[in-house]
Amino acid sequence: MSALPPNKHQEKSLRTRTLLLDAAIESLAEVGYAGASIADITARAGVTRGAQLHQFHTRSELFAQTIGHLTERQREAMQRKAKALPADTTAGAVLVELVTATFAGQLGRASVELYVGIANDPPLRREMLRVQHDLTVELLDRCAGLIDADIARERLESAFWLTVNLVRGATLDEMVGRDRVRRKQVLADWTALADVALGR
Helix, strand or coil: CCCCCHHHHHHHHHHHHHHHHHHHHHHHHHHHHHHCCHHHHHHHHCCCHHHHHHHCCCHHHHHHHHHHHHHHHHHHHHHHHHHHCCCCCCHHHHHHHHHHHHHCHHHHHHHHHHHHHCCCCHHHHHHHHHHHHHHHHHHHHHHHHHCCCCCCHHHHHHHHHHHHHHHHHHHHHHHCCCCHHHHHHHHHHHHHHHHHHCCC
């Protein structure tokens, strides 16, 4: 006889699934795709092997679901940062702050590792590219909504894509163990340059 009513079972199952997917992101960011084993992820999630098997039968299945979960976590980080920005934030700072929230740190490292890890799996690669494209379009629109509407869209998009590429490059720089202080200074310098580029 079940100890929990159906809705409680569903809540527990969803909670376990979320713990595993969050742990997969953490594992990717900290030990990389090759090191992100089922055992490591299960231990980080704090769940039993049986509970893990109930949710995901294979590592490939787990990472297939991690694609969408990671993208949603990136979206949530972007939305939190957008809400927290002061009203007087400059255009350059809006770009750097929102792009960094979305594509840097733990989420950025996990994204890079997942991109590389699934590169030779065409269906997963297509799905990753699709959801990340949609996220990036949403991010651009969110930046546009926080920046002076009089700034030409073409100029904004140019500055936006330069910022995305810079932040992703900084994430790779972090992953190979380069100087954190220098990365912060590079982003600060780009913020100032982007302000000039987007000035009217």
